[in-house]
Amino acid sequence: MEITTKNIIVTKKEYEIFKKLIETSHTVDPIEKKSHRKLYEELKTATIVNEREFPNKVVRLNSVVTIQTSFGRKDGMQLVLPSEGDLSKRKLSIMSPMGSALVGYKEGDVVVWNLPNGEDTIKIEKVINEINAV
Secondary structure, three states: OOOOOOOOEEEHHHHHHHHHHHHOOOOOOHHHHHHHHHHHHHHHOOEEEOHHHOOOOEOOOOOEEEEEEOOEEEEEEEEEOHHHOEHHHOEEEOOOHHHHHHOOOEOOOEEEEEEOOEEEEEEEEEEEOOOOOO
């Protein structure tokens, strides 16, 4: 699988939310810190679009995604704010290493995410964006 390397796509509102979450994060976990730094760097070169121009198959806050990792396939994971994260309910925090790796990429992309023993890849198989996105 070829890793996707391009500018991520975010809305102005989500750009501000993600930037603030990273800047105010107090995590001591080295993997989370590395993931936050990667997203922060990606935000610096992100393509920022208004709500009406946002592509339907790009991962954003409240997207429901189906992904494939080396650990297997995960169906119906919803990206949410950290306060709503609960894996038992299939709600993945945007600030988790996996969540922050997915933001701004589209269906079909292969992205890198950080694990305690190094990096791995995630293939984004399906993205569903409902009208209740931010």
